[in-house]
Amino acid sequence: MASTFYTEDHEWVRVDGNEAVVGITNHAQEQLGDLVFVELPEAGRKVARGEAMIVVESVKAASDVYAPVDGEILAVNDALEGSPGLVNEAAEGDGWLVRMKLDDATQLETLLDEAAYAALVG
Amino acid sequence: MAKQLPLNAMHVAAGARFGAFAGYDMPITYPLGVMKEHLHTRAEAGLFDISHMSHIEITGPESPDLVSRACPYHAAQQQQGTGRYTYMLNQQGGMIDDLIVSRLGPERFLVVANGACADKDLAHLVALAGHFNVKVQHIPRVFLALQGPKSAMVLSRLISASGGLTFMEVMELDDGTFLSRSGYTGEDGFEIGLSPEKAEDIAKALLQDPHVEWIGLGARDSLRIEAGLPLYGQDMDEKTDPILAGLLWAIPKELRVGGVYIGAAALAEIAARSVSHKHVGLKPDGKAPVRGGALLFAGEKPDAPQIGTVTSGGFGPSCGHPVAMGQVIQSAALAGNQIYADVRGRRLACTIHKLPFVPRNYYRGD
Numbered sequence: 300m301a302s303t304f305y306t307e308d309h310e311w312v313r314v315d316g317n318e319a320v321v322g323i324t325n326h327a328q329e330q331l332g333d334l335v336f337v338e339l340p341e342a343g344r345k346v347a348r349g350e351a352m353i354v355v356e357s358v359k360a361a362s363d364v365y366a367p368v369d370g371e372i373l374a375v376n377d378a379l380e381g382s383p384g385l386v387n388e389a390a391e392g393d394g395w396l397v398r399m400k401l402d403d404a405t406q407l408e409t410l411l412d413e414a415a416y417a418a419l420v421g
Numbered sequence: 422m423a424k425q426l427p428l429n430a431m432h433v434a435a436g437a438r439f440g441a442f443a444g445y446d447m448p449i450t451y452p453l454g455v456m457k458e459h460l461h462t463r464a465e466a467g468l469f470d471i472s473h474m475s476h477i478e479i480t481g482p483e484s485p486d487l488v489s490r491a492c493p494y495h496a497a498q499q500q501q502g503t504g505r506y507t508y509m510l511n512q513q514g515g516m517i518d519d520l521i522v523s524r525l526g527p528e529r530f531l532v533v534a535n536g537a538c539a540d541k542d543l544a545h546l547v548a549l550a551g552h553f554n555v556k557v558q559h560i561p562r563v564f565l566a567l568q569g570p571k572s573a574m575v576l577s578r579l580i581s582a583s584g585g586l587t588f589m590e591v592m593e594l595d596d597g598t599f600l601s602r603s604g605y606t607g608e609d610g611f612e613i614g615l616s617p618e619k620a621e622d623i624a625k626a627l628l629q630d631p632h633v634e635w636i637g638l639g640a641r642d643s644l645r646i647e648a649g650l651p652l653y654g655q656d657m658d659e660k661t662d663p664i665l666a667g668l669l670w671a672i673p674k675e676l677r678v679g680g681v682y683i684g685a686a687a688l689a690e691i692a693a694r695s696v697s698h699k700h701v702g703l704k705p706d707g708k709a710p711v712r713g714g715a716l717l718f719a720g721e722k723p724d725a726p727q728i729g730t731v732t733s734g735g736f737g738p739s740c741g742h743p744v745a746m747g748q749v750i751q752s753a754a755l756a757g758n759q760i761y762a763d764v765r766g767r768r769l770a771c772t773i774h775k776l777p778f779v780p781r782n783y784y785r786g787d
Contacts, residue, residue, distance in 0.1 A: 330438075332639070333456035335736040335743075336709050338765070354765065356710050358455040358736045359639045380708075 304367070304407055305416035311391055312367045312410060317401050323355065323364055326420045328390040332357045334383040339375040339397065346370060346399070348406060353396050355386065367410060369402040426472050427563050427617045428624060435635050442638060443473040443536030450637040458640035459738040462606055463779075466571040467636035468627055472564045473536030476599070476614055477543055480529045481555035488522060488530050491549055493663075493672045493682045499524045504591045504601050506671050508663060509545060510684025514691050515659040516666065518542050519651070523591040523601060531591075531599065533564075533612075535653045562599070563620030568610035568644075571632040573784065576611055579626055583611060588783040602784060605641060607648025607777055609784040646744050647737045649702060649776030655713050656700070656732040656746060662691050665748060667700025698729060699754035702774040703745040703762070709769055710736050710743040711762040717749055718761045721768045728753050731762060737778055744778050745771070 304312040309327035313320045328334070338354040346352045351363035352372070375397050379385055386394035401407075411419065423446045426432065432439070437448035448470060451458065461467055479487055488496035492507040499505060504523040508516050518538035523531045534542040543559055550557040567576055576583045586592060586602040588609075593599055599614035615623055627633050642652070651657055657666040669677065669692075676682070678689050705711045717729035734745030745762075753760055756775050761768040 332450055332454050335456075338709060356736070358459070358643050358738060359449075361710070361712065383708075 303413060304410035305413065305419075306365070306367045306410055307419065308365050309420075310364060310367050312407070314401070314404075314407060317404060318373065318398060319368070319370070319401055320395050320398050321367060322395040323386065323390055324416070324420075325390045328387050328394070331355060331362060332359070332387075334386050337379040337383045337386065337396070339379065340372050342372050342374055344372045346372065355383075364396060366399075368406040370399040371402075372397050372399050374398040426470055428470055428472070428620060431621065431624060432470065432635070437635070437637060440638070443539070445473045445536065447473060448635065448637040450639045451635045453634060455637070455639040455643065456738050458634065458636045459643050461634050462569045462636055462640060462644055463608060463739050464569065465632045465634070466567055466569040466575050466610075466630070467606070467640070468624065468633050469566040469568065469636050469641055470563070470624075471566050471612070471641075472562070474564050475534040475536060475539035475542065476560040476562050476564070477532040477534060477546060477557060478525075478529065478560050479532065479546065479550075479555055479557050481553070482528055483553040484528050484530050484555045487546070487549055487553040487555050487557075490553075490682055491546060492520070492522060493676050493680060493685065493688070495673065495676075496522070496524070496530065501526060502590055502592060504589045504603055506589075508668065508671065509542065510663070510682065510688065511659060512684060512687060514662040514684045514687035516653070516657050516661055516663060517545060517659060519653050519657070519668070521601070521603065523599075525591070525593060531560075537654055560614075561617060562614040563617050563624075565613045565615065565620070565624060565627075566604050566610060567613065567627060567633070568604045568606040568636075569608045570782065572608070572610040575627065575630045575632055578630070579623065586611075587786045605648075605650055606644040607650070607779055607781045608644075609782050642733075643735055643738060643744075646733050646735060646746065647739055647778045648781055649746065649778065651700075651746070652733060662688060664688075664691055664696060665698055665700065696751055698748040699751050700732075701747060701749055701754050702776040702778060703731065703734070703747055703760075703771045704774040704778070705734075705743040705745065705762065706759075706770040706772060708743065709764060710734060711745045711764055711769060711771060715745075715762045715764055717747060717771070718763060718768060719753065721761050721770070725761065725768075728760060740778050746776065749773070
């Protein structure tokens with residue numbers, strides 16, 4: 300069964316087994332505004348929790364997206380190359396960013412659940 | 422703590438998101454978002470609150486002399502009812518600020534200065550005023566810009582005389598409102614200086630028109646970059662001379678080799694040397710924006726020499742691609758030439774591009 304976690308940096312992590320799909324939250328895309336470019340990592344890259352792994356660029360600024368946990372990038376959302384606006388349209392759906400393999404599923408315990416994230420962004 | 426604009430409550434009610442700029446809490450975007458705000462301005466009419474900008478009036482019999490000392494042009498010859506793009510230089514020829522100076526009367530000039538430079542500009546002019554028979558004073562105003570192809574139609578319903586102005590002409594209304602056909606988007610439009618008491622009514626009346634939307638500083642920046650217009654503090658500063666900034670056109674030819682204005686000697690000396698760098702437009706070949714501060718290189722390889730710096734950049738919604746401006750060495754500054762910007766350790770190809778990126782649609786009369 301898949302379950303979704305959130306980070307204080309406004310990423311969501313949808314976990315299924317030892318894999319997870321990662322994106323930015325709807326709240327984050329609202330704050331960023333219209334995205335015009337998403338710089339995605341290469342599949343196969345190892346990332347450490349807290350490491351900047353993706354850059355999302357709006358008209359006015361570039362922002363880092365951090366690895367929520369340690370792991371390896373398995374796949375990236377290629378559709379974002381032509382349509383970065385997908386993140387604005389469906390941040391927590393078709394606008395996902397990467398799929399990654401988890402090194403240590405116990406790290407998930409330190410992330411926020413939906414209620415805690417909702418409380419964070421008020 | 423950041424100051425609030427006189428119309429702050431209106432921006433809050435309109436759902437603005439704020440950011441600090443020039444000491445003010447400024448509306449950065451409204452619910453429309455930067456992209457749509459930008460495109461709306463090019464297609465319809467956008468309303469900007471630019472009250473962070475400072476209005477300084479110079480009055481008195483020697484006001485043309487003071488202006489000609491502070492700014493490199495013949496203020497005595499400036500026609501009444503016109504505005505002029507100019508700047509103030511320091512003794513080294515560096516730019517203190519860029520300005521629009523309007524002549525309101527034989528002995529009256531209005532300086533519109535950048536918000537971030539307001540205090541130092543006023544201090545500079547007040548210090549100069551000691552040498553002339555003039556009075557220099559700051560005029561508290563709400564300053565609105567209405568920009569875009571529908572601006573003239575919209576404003577004429579409120580202020581019928583506005584239609585008589587052409588680009589860079591100015592007028593004062595009986596109630597003291599200052600009106601200028603100018604802006605910072607490349608579009609036709611107006612800048613309107615209002616007494617704080619009257620401003621809310623005017624803003625509300627403008628917003629009642631279905632063509633008008635509030636536009637924030639985010640879109641103001643992408644609009645001005647597409648239009649190839651420089652931003653003080655980003656494209657130039659006190660260490661940048663107007664030649665390097667690509668702004669020498671604003672000085673009459675005969676004053677480029679000397680004059681009574683501050684910085685004249687330094688500028689003549691700079692002009693006599695061969696120019697090292699040139700201000701250019703840059704079109705990144707890919708989709709990644711290249712922003713101010715990025716370094717420019719002659720080649721893709723790590724050992725390629727650095728040949729310049731990006732001063733402003735972002736995404737151009739009307740162009741549909743990233744747009745940037747910067748300073749590059751003279752020998753590389755040819756339109757069509759390919760150079761490389763370093764963005765997060767990668768070398769991104771950019772083509773030197775003629776400015777502006779979009780045609781300027783100023784109204785110069787029928």
